[in-house]
Amino acid sequence: MFNIGFGELILILLIAFLVVGPQDLPKVARALARALKYFHGIIGEITQSVNLDSELTEISNVKSKIQQTVKNVNPLNDIDNEINDVKEKLKSTEKTLKKSSNF
Template identity: 40%
Template sequence: MFDIGFSEIVLIGVVALVVIGPERLPKVARTAGLLIGRMQRYMASVKADISQEIQLDELKRSGEAFKQSLSDTEQHISHEIHDTTQAITADYSHHETPVAETDTPAEIVPEQIQGELALDIPADTNTTTHKTHDHA
């Protein structure tokens, strides 16, 4: 704070001794020490308050940046989902083939897919499902 060396402190002490006198000098020095201590504590408190306000401001800014990033990400994902949905819908409507009324589901699904979709369902529902493997 102040750049006061030892020689300046000695000079102030000698002037105070001459001006105040040796009887009142200890009481004045004690009072001056108390005032300086209070001033230092007050300055430390002000510094801590300023530091806390700076940290709070930085936290608010990073929170706002996070919210903005989250909003941007949400919009990006929403656009991606919308675009993907439109692409799938367009692709589906483009490749859609009409099904004749006489066709049965077994005729519509190819035989290879029918084999993959076939499930072994046991007659007794209390037993666990066992897969049967053909070793032939």
Template identity: 35%
Template sequence: MFDIGFSELMVIGIVALLVIGPERLPKVARTLGHLLGRAQRYVNDVKSDINREIQLDELKKLQTQVTESARALEDSVRKEYDSARSAVESPVNAAVAELQASTQPAAEALPLVPVQATPVETTNKPAA
């Protein structure tokens, strides 16, 4: 990361030992380790937050694209359905109108004849 070799670490350790002293050096090293660990966790948290936001933005874009595609597909299917429906309905409506026109004069020409029904007698015989 910093491209520090073993000899440079030894020089830093000796200078720290001379400046801080042998009694406080372990405590300072431990504190420094904790602080570096916290800084590293903080950097990792920031990285993960940024990556999460990037993924969220990508998902939102993908959702928008899918929604637009679905609407376009729905519109094209609706147009095809409407054109097919009108193509079927117009000949059917014309045939119905023609059939009604052809049966109307025949229905008007037939006289209404009253139907006379003869009563039927029924007898109830007991079952033997």
């Protein structure tokens, strides 16, 4: 996680021992561990929130595509067109029959 080798860790512990002192070192270590745990939790929540936002955006895009597809493939439009064609043919046939009956 931090890319710290064993030698570097020993050096950090030695400096902490000299700065803090042997009596307060366990307290400082516990406080540091709590802080790291807290920050790790916050980072997890932020990551989860970002992932959720990206998923919601993706779902919204898919919803838009589906709505557009449904709009383009509406079967009622095809049926309406067919009905209109049949009406026109019937009108044409009716006119032809009226002309034939007038003679």
